[in-house]
Amino acid sequence: MKIISFPHLGDYYIPLSLFLKRTTNQVVIPAPPITKKTIEIGSKYAPDSVCIPFKYNLGNFIESLENGANVLFTAGGGCRYRYYAEVSEVILRDLGYDFDFYKLISQDHLRLKEIYFLFKELNPSLRFFTFFHNLLYTIFFIWDMDKIDKIIRKNIGFESNKNDHDHLKKKMLKEFSHTNSILKLNLLYFKYKHQFKKIPIHKPKQCLKVGIIGELYTAMEPFSSYFLEKELAKMNIEIKRYTNLSYLLWQKSWMKHHMLHVSRKYCKYPLGADGLDNVYRTIQLIKKNYDGIIHTKPFGCTPEIGAIPIIQKICEEKEEPILFFSYDVETSDEGIKTRLEAFYDLLNIRRDYHDKRISRD
């Protein structure tokens, strides 16, 4: 019997496991939730200087294999990440595990036909229509979930009853996964969108607003950023985050020329991975009067290291507060909290100062 598994990335394991289950007709068990143990195992077997997403993924793979999985799925990316599938496969084989390994994205492009034949290997009776239907269903699932997440990030810091948003999101994801029809899925989306907007909040008109930019894994996997968004929500801050799967899968490619145009003063060429995107986002966030920006990256993330001096320069010119976080295995969350608290104080003091200046003028 085949048991399929794959590493975690935020809540995306839900649509992904549905997709795998419905197309392959096999048992799908996503990796166990990320804990300190995951990163312990991951960093034990990973090369020391590799970036932290690799260590999380490797930890996920090993925990999955220990759980009985024998088919592993992984994606690819635009930076060193595109080579990570091969490296982790070699490490896992050297550790003596026996498994089949599938890459969804090879050579930077998502090729529908290739993926279809890949799935046909796993499930010879798979019809193209079923495959295509489920692919569309998954795309809509991710799209709807990302749109709901945007609403949540706007309001979660101000909810009147604690955990209202979390509970409703859990309920929504459960109901999403019980349907198979794309039409019903989208109807459900509108129903929940309405419900999310009705959650009681007490949001002041002039609340603090912070934008999160940076490398994609640390932005999307809450464990890897030490639950940065949760901490910000506790401080009653509205959060804006551009990076999500819908952005990476289809928005990014047609945004490129526009981003280059907007950031033409600072970059002439894309910086690799999300480097240019983050320069563009910095400009946008400042234009939209966000109070501050938080940039996250794994320690040693090369595309972001290239983008940071440019972002710093823009922020210096426009006097925008920015906070940089560089995550690695040993970063204690106490230090992160201290910096976040100080950042919060800084934003508040600036706000007060500007308000006073405006009322004086």
Added chain:
Amino acid sequence: MTKGYLGIDIGSISTKGVIIDRENHILASCYLWTEGNPIRAVKKVLKRLQKQIEKEDVQVVSVGTTGSARKLIGTILKASIIKNEITAHAIGTLSKYPNVKTIIEIGGQDSKIILIRDGIVIDYAMNTLCAAGTGSFLSSQAKRLGVEVEDFGNIALTSNNPALIAARCTVFAESDLVHKAQIGYQRNDIIAGLCRSVALNYLNNVAKGKKILEPIIFQGGVSKNIGVVDAFEKILNTKVITDENGHFMGALGVAILAQKEKEISFSFDVIQDDFQTTSIHCPHCPNHCEIICVNENGKLIDSWGNRCERGKVPAN
């Protein structure tokens, strides 16, 4: 009766406490080593502060804590405000030097830069990932060279030709130092080189890309080392101000912040209470959150460290 406001700054190496009045005058102050036991250090600080204000009629009406053990001590003293050290330092320094534009702070384990314009904090940075170029590095190297770290500054000033010591990373700095000593450099030249490398390391790592404008104030434990002050002045080519109360700025800042908080009844009797902390590894999932429980006279007063509700320790 004068109303007093107590501010305590519990750092990794030293613990500082001040009592101020409404006009920010320091009524009592105390500075001692934390020695890895913040609770004991704070009790000692409180004892000394109590002695200093014995003769005057001062009633402490509000308490603030800052520094790396701020949460633990804040819980024990039932503080009105618990603030991070960056804000506390900025507020404390601004109360004495309203025109300051740059604060350089190098402590035992961390170093930070705070940029201030028109009396408001506009930017800050703290050392990341490693404690290069901080006080603990200097004291460990002092031990290696067989001198007291307190004498470092005076020895450094006698050198005319500081040895060049790598400034990027303290591991390299250390091997550089050993190498320079072995090939026959004078000890004062090496020490002066070390002070220079601390200043350079700070400017390359923490203050990277920040505009350092005058007036500059240098504080934290390392600011007591005139060798490092001299190195900063030479590299930046400007005057660097150090304050004799520079090490109290964090405590002063949080005491000032405590003035605005609600008044509480604080009694020095807390010294007599028995505080115990225990750490539990939560057994509910493989994350094994480390939960810290604080007990006062055998009774649980607070606990933290759990990431979810399952790890919550019930109050008894």
